[in-house]
Amino acid sequence: MNKPFLLKPAAKDYLWGGNRLNEEFAKEIDAEPLAETWECSTHPDGLSVVSTGIFYGKSLHEVLSEHKEYLGTHPLATFQQSAAGQLPILIKFIDANKDLSVQVHPTDEYAGKNEDGQLGKTEMWYVLDAKLGASLVYGLSQSVAREEMEIALDKGDVEKYLQKVPVKKNDVFNIEAGTIHAIGAGVLVAEIQENSNLTYRLYDYDRTDKNGKKRELHIKKGLDVADLNKATEPRQPLRVLRYQQGVARELLSRCKYFEVYRMIVNTERRQKVTFKSDELSFRVLLCVNGCGTISFEEEQLQIYKGDCLFIPADSVEMRLHGKMQFLDVRC
Structure with missing residues (x-):
């Protein structure tokens, strides 16, 4: 019978991150800031590594390449990437000390055609903690034509179109591909998503990184996939313990x-x-x-x-x- 094992995450030091993952989750990772930990990942941009048992020190990708039976027989578990030791999902902790960029993710279909066969990205957030008054961006507060959105992005006043939603501990948000979104400052989340690192950044508050450079924007691709219709306000799902x-x-x-x-x-x-x-x-x-x-x-x-x-x-x-x-x- 197959035995479980613990994983050690990959780390990301994006400029909006904080230090809560080290302070409250004892990650002991030398990164400042520590924005994300990719806890369960076979993605080449951040591989998690086995930290217990007979596979100690191997990447999860290596283990699954050698033991495809660990994925199971579910259709998603045996999807086209499984032959290369890939999971269909990726799991993260995210510490948003500052606002994340306003962004959007492509669908599988768009990514497959335009990003060398990669997966798109639908994701889910479970809020672990949120400071008083914290919020996130979930879609648009009004429908807008693509031309209008391009002008707003160019002028830096896109926030007038964004739907901002208050957030609190224990909330759940499902973010389908094509939904314009952003995690707000002071929010700590666990994210479960498709196994993809495709993000089209639409607006980044005119920020610069530690080298004084602005981060790349992806306006054309982002607007190709973005839902520019007014979004319904997200409601917390009925949950029964x-x-x-x-x-x-x-x-x-x-x-x-x-x-x-x-x-x-x-x-x-x-x-x-x-x-x-x-x-x-x-x-x-x-x-x-x-x-x-x-x-x-x-x-x-x-x-x-x-x-x-x-x-x-x-x-x-x-x-x-x-x-x-x-x-x-x-x-």
Whole structure:
């Protein structure tokens, strides 16, 4: 039977990042700022690395290239990139100390035709924390013609068209490809997305990087894929916690690319919680709070806030003990 293993993330020092991932999630990464950690990634722009077990020191990409059965038999798990050891998804922590750029992601179809066969990017955000008054951009507050948007972007007054939405801890947002969006300052999120790093930056507040250079914009491609119609205001989905002995679960998001559940474990009274993956899909547990242990066969892993556990398809049965919260991600 297949055994789970912990992952060490790749890090990104984008100019809008902060230091919360080191301070609150004990990442111990030498990056200033630390904007993103790619916790579960086979993308060549940021590979996560196995940090426990027999594959210690290998990239997740290497492991999946050697063990394709770890992906499972679900159609997404066996999509065209799996032969090269690629996951269909990518999981991140994002610390927005400053506003992210106003951006948009392409669909699979557009990316396949215009970006050498790459995937597009639909994503989901789970808000881990948000400062008082924090917000994010979700689509447009009014419909606008492409020509008008081009003028607004050129003049730097595009914000008048953006729909800004207040955000608080525990909120969920689904961002379909083509939606203009941006995470606002003071927001800390976990992001689950397609396995893509395609971002078309439309507006960046006229900022410069540490070398004094403005970051590249992608106006033409961005407007090719952007939905310029008035967006509906995002509403938080109906979420129902389902309780069993020692654990509660709720569905956060489901789309054709992934499913995400929140799992709350509390076995301080010694309840037994068992957990495994079936043959259909791998699973990823991203610990967003608390600590505990995961035991299987004769082994035991210590789990802390910020840790990411990869569980191959058709895994051994595991026992969870402690007080912790996970995002449980699968295809």
